[in-house]
Amino acid sequence: MAHPQSRACTILSLTLLLALACKETPTVPTAQEERIGKPRRLMTAEDSASYFASRPAPSGTATTSSVTSIPLKSGDSIVVSITSYECSGNPETVNVYGVISGIVAAGSCDGGLTGIQVTLGPASADGTIYFTATHQAFGEGPAGQVSGTPPTYTVGLDDGAGDLDYNDVILSVHIVSSEPRVDCTPNPQRGVKVTCTAWGSGVEVTDWTFDGSTYSNASLRITGPSSDSTWEGTAVTSGTVSATVTVNGQPRSEPLTAAINVVARTGTAWHFGPPDDWSYSQGTGLDYCYQGTFALPAGGTIGWSTRKGDCDGTPITPVPRLARNSGYTIAQVSTGPNAGVWYVTSVSYRMDTESNLTTAILDGSSLVYQLVDKAEKRDCNKGGGPAVTAVNFYTFNAKCRKNDLTPMFTALWLHEGRGLSNSSGHQGQLELAAANPNNDMHGILEGVFGIGETNTRDLVFDEVDTITQRLVGVFSDHTYVRNNGCFDAWRWNVPTSVFVFVRVHCV
Amino acid sequence: MNTSKQLPVTTTLGTARRARARWLRLLTFAVLTGPVSVRAQSKIQVSPSRMGAHEVLTRLERGDHTGKRSASSIVREPEKYPRARVDSVIEGLERLALRSKSGMVRSEAAATLTMAGAANSPIPGVFERTLGVYHRSSDNLARGMIISFMYHQRDRARAISFLKSVAAQDSAHADYPEAPFRAAQTLSEMGPDGRSALAKLHRTGALRDSRTLGFADWYFRTK
Numbered sequence: 001m002a003h004p005q006s007r008a009c010t011i012l013s014l015t016l017l018l019a020l021a022c023k024e025t026p027t028v029p030t031a032q033e034e035r036i037g038k039p040r041r042l043m044t045a046e047d048s049a050s051y052f053a054s055r056p057a058p059s060g061t062a063t064t065s066s067v068t069s070i071p072l073k074s075g076d077s078i079v080v081s082i083t084s085y086e087c088s089g090n091p092e093t094v095n096v097y098g099v100i101s102g103i104v105a106a107g108s109c110d111g112g113l114t115g116i117q118v119t120l121g122p123a124s125a126d127g128t129i130y131f132t133a134t135h136q137a138f139g140e141g142p143a144g145q146v147s148g149t150p151p152t153y154t155v156g157l158d159d160g161a162g163d164l165d166y167n168d169v170i171l172s173v174h175i176v177s178s179e180p181r182v183d184c185t186p187n188p189q190r191g192v193k194v195t196c197t198a199w200g201s202g203v204e205v206t207d208w209t210f211d212g213s214t215y216s217n218a219s220l221r222i223t224g225p226s227s228d229s230t231w232e233g234t235a236v237t238s239g240t241v242s243a244t245v246t247v248n249g250q251p252r253s254e255p256l257t258a259a260i261n262v263v264a265r266t267g268t269a270w271h272f273g274p275p276d277d278w279s280y281s282q283g284t285g286l287d288y289c290y291q292g293t294f295a296l297p298a299g300g301t302i303g304w305s306t307r308k309g310d311c312d313g314t315p316i317t318p319v320p321r322l323a324r325n326s327g328y329t330i331a332q333v334s335t336g337p338n339a340g341v342w343y344v345t346s347v348s349y350r351m352d353t354e355s356n357l358t359t360a361i362l363d364g365s366s367l368v369y370q371l372v373d374k375a376e377k378r379d380c381n382k383g384g385g386p387a388v389t390a391v392n393f394y395t396f397n398a399k400c401r402k403n404d405l406t407p408m409f410t411a412l413w414l415h416e417g418r419g420l421s422n423s424s425g426h427q428g429q430l431e432l433a434a435a436n437p438n439n440d441m442h443g444i445l446e447g448v449f450g451i452g453e454t455n456t457r458d459l460v461f462d463e464v465d466t467i468t469q470r471l472v473g474v475f476s477d478h479t480y481v482r483n484n485g486c487f488d489a490w491r492w493n494v495p496t497s498v499f500v501f502v503r504v505h506c507v
Numbered sequence: 508m509n510t511s512k513q514l515p516v517t518t519t520l521g522t523a524r525r526a527r528a529r530w531l532r533l534l535t536f537a538v539l540t541g542p543v544s545v546r547a548q549s550k551i552q553v554s555p556s557r558m559g560a561h562e563v564l565t566r567l568e569r570g571d572h573t574g575k576r577s578a579s580s581i582v583r584e585p586e587k588y589p590r591a592r593v594d595s596v597i598e599g600l601e602r603l604a605l606r607s608k609s610g611m612v613r614s615e616a617a618a619t620l621t622m623a624g625a626a627n628s629p630i631p632g633v634f635e636r637t638l639g640v641y642h643r644s645s646d647n648l649a650r651g652m653i654i655s656f657m658y659h660q661r662d663r664a665r666a667i668s669f670l671k672s673v674a675a676q677d678s679a680h681a682d683y684p685e686a687p688f689r690a691a692q693t694l695s696e697m698g699p700d701g702r703s704a705l706a707k708l709h710r711t712g713a714l715r716d717s718r719t720l721g722f723a724d725w726y727f728r729t730k
Contacts, residue, residue, distance in 0.1 A: 217577045291724070
């Protein structure tokens with residue numbers, strides 16, 4: 001954004017109030033002016049549209065601070081000072097929302113915000129506040145980025161112009177509180193630093209304590225180092241922080257307390273689903289997993305769905321029971337309210353599956369049957385050519401008896417795959433189960449934490465094994481794998497050495 | 508300079524002094540440890556949950572994951588909880604495994620009940636109660652979880668004996684269509700004694716379900 005310009009402006013008359021006639025003496029280069037559009041005149045709707053259509057790419061770094069709010073107690077007041085700004089609004093308005101709400105300041109970016117300091121409050125209840133900036137043409141920006149520790153914070157605001165440099169207006173926010181207190185970073189995301197600060201006139205900390213629950217809902221207490229006014233470290237689990245303090249040398253009868261509300265990590269890394277974590281293919285499965293012949297009386301298994309590259313029915317890679325410490329990483333928190341706790345830092349479990357059919361029923365199968373029946377020999381030798389004395393399943397059906405096997409293969413692939421409808425195939429049932437939030441491997445592990453590395457790995461394995469075994473059951477079950485099609489087929493009858501026409505196989 | 512990374516679970520290491528004046532603390536540290544400050548270590552205390560059996564089972568039945576975690580903790584470490592609470596949770600898991608309207612809850616309860624056999628000191632009779640649920644259940648997925656979680660049993664001999672009996676069922680008379688295959692797969696995951704039991708079934712022709720036989724053929728051909 002351009003630096004403030006010096007200019008001399010004259011308002012000519014009442015009728016010209018809608019347009020300011022200004023004589024400007026620019027002190028910044030033209031490139032700066034182009035970057036902020038037309039700062040010299042009141043902007044119309046057409047000006048705004050034109051600017052948005054032609055504006056250059058954002059010039060600032062779109063930093064995404066995870067902290068956008070400031071916690072307050074009931075009765076707190078705030079002293080807000082505008083420390084700097086780089087904007088173009090006329091007016092540019094600074095807003096505050098939450099337990100203290102209203103307009104902090106409104107003025108022209110052309111010098112109208114200089115030196116503004118206001119006191120607002122008191123807060124009507126315990127809660128939080130956040131700030132925004134509104135450009136009179138581009139609108140209101142997002143919640144400002146908060147840094148610092150209590151009682152004084154810095155808030156960087158970005159107005160609706162959208163260059164995301166969060167310096168359109170920069171505030172200093174000082175909390176005025178009559179009581180000593182503890183404040184912790186509001187709603188820290190798991191894995192991000194939480195900072196708790198005890199502050200107030202004459203306050204000195206003698207002890208820090210965190211009270212929460214373990215992953216198994218047992219009571220958890222962590223006591224920290226004494227004497228530090230700040231206790232900070234990686235946030236893993238929610239609870240209450242207490243600071244035992246003296247005030248002007250006298251022990252305070254009650255500790256100062258604050259809640260930590262840890263929120264779960266989100267995004268594709270913490271969700272188990274396609275396309276990042278699942279894959280499926282048909283016809284690529286290993287062809288030696290099962291060697292069913294489809295002959296009578298016991299045809300064997302003629303189609304299967306397995307983990308990719310294997311014949312195992314466990315669809316998860318790495319296989320938890322074979323590699324207990326693989327598929328995820330954990331780390332220990334070294335400082336702060338959750339010091340000593342181990343938590344999951346990444347998950348890499350995948351669900352890669354594939355299906356195949358037995359080679360015995362495919363065109364070109366090397367499993368052939370010696371023909372002994374005259375009628376069969378006759379039908380297989382129609383049309384001349386070399387005498388046929390042995391045929392495989394496919395040839396007898398397709399060529400000797402002109403039985404189209406297309407319905408059979410279609411039905412079998414649907415049976416192994418995603419099914420004809422309502423996930424009526426094995427892969428379809430597997431994906432349906434895996435999509436259930438209770439089986440979200442990544443999402444569930446996101447929240448696992450423990451005391452001690454062994455305990456934590458045991459908890460992870462418990463969750464992973466339960467989900468995996470549930471998926472194993474669904475993957476192999478036939479309760480809902482049906483209605484994918486029916487077909488007729490000539491099948492070799494081993495006891496009598498003839499092909500028998502079997503109607504209506506339904507899968 | 509003490510920069511230990513490992514934090515003890517139940518004890519406090521290092522020195523944490525309570526000094527009224529900050530300058531006295533700093534002086535003390537300077538004398539004992541030199542110019543680098545020492546960070547006192549944290550202490551962790553864990554106390555068993557006081558959540559009652561009713562609350563635990565209600566949460567589990569509602570699909571609240573905390574219910575499953577609490578129930579699992581109680582059945583796997585029964586010595587840490589009042590016996591009455593443990594018994595109530597076991598009874599509740601039996602009921603949910605058999606009669607919950609939710610398939611997810613039935614399988615969750617069946618798995619958690621089976622995990623009671625994984626405790627260092629399992630409640631007497633819990634293995635039999637688990638098998639009772641298996642035989643009375645009409646839910647193939649819940650039964651499959653019981654078969655599969657035999658993997659965790661502390662009494663491995665009984666677990667393997669049960670799995671062998673299921674793996675050897677023929678297709679027409681199996682507990683449910685996939686039961687023999689699931690039992691064989693679980694045996695294959697149970698280390699040398701499970702593998703040995705499966706190998707004997709395979710070698711003696713005791714595997715009569717075609718899919719189970721196919722699995723064993725592949726397993727002993729390639730593993």
